[in-house]
Amino acid sequence: MIGRFTRAAVAVTALGALAATAACGVDSGDDSSGDGDGGKSKALKVGWSTIYLTPSWMQQTDKMIKDDVAKLKGEGKIADYQVFNANGDTSQQIAQIRAMIQQKYDVILVDAGSSTALNPAMEQAVNAGITVANFDSLVTSEKVVRVGTDQKEWGRMMGQWLGEKLGGKGKIIAFNGPAGVAVSEERWQGAQEALKKFPDIKVAANVHSEYNLAPAAQAFASAYSANPDIDGVFSQGGALSAAALQTLVKQKKKMVPITGENYNGFLKLWKEQKANGFSSLSTAQPNYLGVIALRAAVAKAGGATVPNQIMVPLPKITDDTLDQYVKADQPDDSYPIQPMPQPEIDKLIGK
Template sequence: MRSGLSQTLSGGLLAGIGALSILAFAASSPAFAASNCIKGDRKPPYKVGWANIYSVPTWMKQTEGTITKEVADLKKQGVVKDLIITDAQGNANTQIQQIQSMIDSNLDAIVVDAGSSTALDRVISDACDKGIAVVNFDSLVDTDKLTAKLNTDSNEWGRQAAQWMVDRLGGKGKIIIMNGPAGVSVSDDRRKGAQPVLDANKGIQVLTETNTEYNVAPAQEAMTSLLFSNPDIDGVLSLGGALSAGALLAFDRQGHDPVPITGENYRQFLELWKKEGVKGWATMQPNWLGALAVYTAVQALNGKDVPAYVKVPLPVIDDSNIGSYLDRSKDFPADGYIYSDFDTALFDKLLAQK
């Protein structure tokens, strides 16, 4: 999981958007109708709340940066008055209570990164009944009784990573799989997305796999242990950026030559990839999903139709463009994520608006 400044569009992301034909998707989707939940006398400047499940991870801190920057821009336009941020510290029940407090305060919009796919359904539905714009991003809830959901496709994330590995190894080789925490929707979905590709390529042998939190230290420890019992490997199918950084550090500690590896836009991983001359592939869960969530809520409050679901394309990082990401590394925390550029033109494109 996933600060931002309004910046120019990246070529790779624009290409991904074109490939997905978002305008066609929005026009054909039955969910593309008058924005859900919006009712009552709600006029700008709006009061917005962000109900966050936890704020400690760097990905979340960067995401908060995109939200506060977006709100600052909207304040200058006279569209938003206040931003209220809560931190449930990983407890879904606490997050429910905090969302209820936002409802009781009659906020105009609530954006949610959910701590549970099911536990928040009732309180989110209640917010919708009260005419509050509710936009859910990153970690999604089951209920569709809200204004919009925004996310990348985690299954596609895993599929693309696995397909790159298969292609890189020519359809034959021994690999280790590194997963995020078991039971977390993002890590589970990435792993599920990879499996059909592995099933279709019997020449790829999965020696072993592991689940660790999205953190370099436990990932390094796990890979160090795995290398003792599996020294002869051809690739690492890593489904998280900090996991990939930990794996490369373990290779270095063991004096093992690096092998092709997948990952995401975690700064340390990208730097090690370049430094070690690794053959790599990565994508990302853009931190600016938070800013897009605020923008979407405001658009809905302003009376515009927004899609009930916005599928954000997955940018690809490879040898052809890794340099452009590392050129901007100084603008991101050492333990952070170098995410793709964004601006309101991108947001309008994603919402299929002109």
């Protein structure tokens, strides 16, 4: 989920020293390494620079990528893999990328802390002959492979479902992320486009909150107390949806439809409340974006033609498919997702 953290664009200067990596929070994918010269083609040296690694979404993404790296190592396509954690510091992330250039990595993966500040370093890597693939939080440079989802479509899909679910009329609360955050703004723009088709649906309140359960619960409770007669909630993040549904449950209010995300705490509540008439449509920022970026970069480094922009379809979690996603044995802040089959990944990257 994009709402795992709030990203800020930071104006930075180049930090190109190799010594900078000592402070960059380096985590090795495994202890093996090699020069990659054994076999028909060179086995690649791959690095991933991520703005954060602590959030549960990032931990799941890290595991998915490492699992796929293990497969590619077994095929002789990857010799070495390293993870670099910038701990929320965009300048540190730039230092990581420049260090990987100097250390002659073949592939650099990036989950960006800024849409613009990393562009020069990433383009420097491309000019040095390195394959760069950016996923999830995307930069604006068109010189790198970018793998993401359409955030406006996220909002359109949710807004359309909610409009139809309400029969085209009623009052809703719009529950958005922090004001000014690009992802939040894009999702709400998409929702507004869809809701224009339903002129009898009125937005009683537009609430902004951090993508965390505690502040979201406070923000929604306040908006709901002022608008207890709502018929639905457009929510664009899993913790926000969980907070809204928890409020209805705790106050023993009637269930109204709430859009959501694959935040496991929300999925658990959804499953519990289905018998009471609760319904939702949810989607996800899928962790396998990282795997798609890795596969695209490895293919491109091997000489294949790969699209520079890969838009990944948003999954749909419905009342009928909920049981495929919700995980009773996993923590609330996990993001269960079904893996994307390799043939579908191959189609996306043009293989």
